[in-house]
Amino acid sequence: MQIITTKEELQAMVKACKAKGKTIGLVPTMGALHAGHASLVQRAVNENNVCFVSVFVNPTQFNNKEDLAKYPRDLQRDADLLHSIGADFLFAPTPEEMYSAEEMNTTFEFDFAGLDQVMEGKMRPGHFNGVVQVVSRLFYLVQPDKAYFGEKDFQQLAIIHHMVERSSMAGTFGKLQIMDCPIVREETGLALSSRNERLSAQEKQTALAISQTLFASQKWAKEAGATVASVQQRVIDTINAVDGLEVEYYEIVDQTTLLPTDTFRHAIGCITVYCGPVRLIDNIKYE
Numbered sequence: 001m002q003i004i005t006t007k008e009e010l011q012a013m014v015k016a017c018k019a020k021g022k023t024i025g026l027v028p029t030m031g032a033l034h035a036g037h038a039s040l041v042q043r044a045v046n047e048n049n050v051c052f053v054s055v056f057v058n059p060t061q062f063n064n065k066e067d068l069a070k071y072p073r074d075l076q077r078d079a080d081l082l083h084s085i086g087a088d089f090l091f092a093p094t095p096e097e098m099y100s101a102e103e104m105n106t107t108f109e110f111d112f113a114g115l116d117q118v119m120e121g122k123m124r125p126g127h128f129n130g131v132v133q134v135v136s137r138l139f140y141l142v143q144p145d146k147a148y149f150g151e152k153d154f155q156q157l158a159i160i161h162h163m164v165e166r167s168s169m170a171g172t173f174g175k176l177q178i179m180d181c182p183i184v185r186e187e188t189g190l191a192l193s194s195r196n197e198r199l200s201a202q203e204k205q206t207a208l209a210i211s212q213t214l215f216a217s218q219k220w221a222k223e224a225g226a227t228v229a230s231v232q233q234r235v236i237d238t239i240n241a242v243d244g245l246e247v248e249y250y251e252i253v254d255q256t257t258l259l260p261t262d263t264f265r266h267a268i269g270c271i272t273v274y275c276g277p278v279r280l281i282d283n284i285k286y287e
Helices: 007-019 035-047 065-070 075-085 127-142 151-166 194-198 201-220 228-240
Strands: 002-004 024-029 050-055 089-091 146-150 177-181 245-254 267-275 278-285
Touching: 002 007, 007 024, 007 050, 007 089, 007 127, 024 035, 024 127, 035 050, 035 075, 035 146, 035 177, 050 075, 050 127, 075 089, 089 127, 127 151, 146 151, 151 177, 151 267, 151 278, 194 278, 201 228, 201 245, 201 267, 201 278, 228 245, 228 267
Parallel strands: 002 089, 024 050, 024 146, 050 089, 146 177
Antiparallel strands: 245 267, 267 278
């Protein structure tokens, strides 16, 4: 596996691969890789001739500087994992390599059609502007045939689909496909996340109540008289009753529009919970 740190070198490698008629898979990440990331990379390796993985803690999508500073980083460990899976190229640029000073200090503008006004977008203003900024930059540089994203960040995934459709990237970069990949969980049910590294052993045990409650809510939704509002409130109350957990939001929304829904049909429940100081996200599909 080759490690690349500059855009110029990256584009040269992409050009060489394209010249040989090779298909390219891309897995954008912020590092601190775990088995969830590994599952995405493995798919990219299996489904394409060449696999590029980016490791870049994108500063423009953090509205909390403390969260950015504490985000776990271990490039050597990430590189070792990617090498063992069979990735071909690791792109690990600095912020200065990715952005000009002006880009770093200017909000990236994009029409989200309202997808950024709910849930994560409401709680983290400007977050998705930074996500679209970095993902569109990576798509431009790598020109992948397929790009792989996990469903744990469901709102982000919906916005990336919207971005590709709205920007006509499929036409600009060929038939670009966004590949949705299921949440990977520990045997306990806890959704894998780089932020889990910041949890103490006790907090990790406490956090199990999040997924346990979400799975239980699928059964609650089928009970006689259950409504979206009643199940939503039951989830919030159940998790908030656990010492050490505090729900920031739990919304049951339509999987396509991300707007609130009064039916469980094609619905997904998206949650953010503070476990101590660590902010965790998860989701569950109903029908």
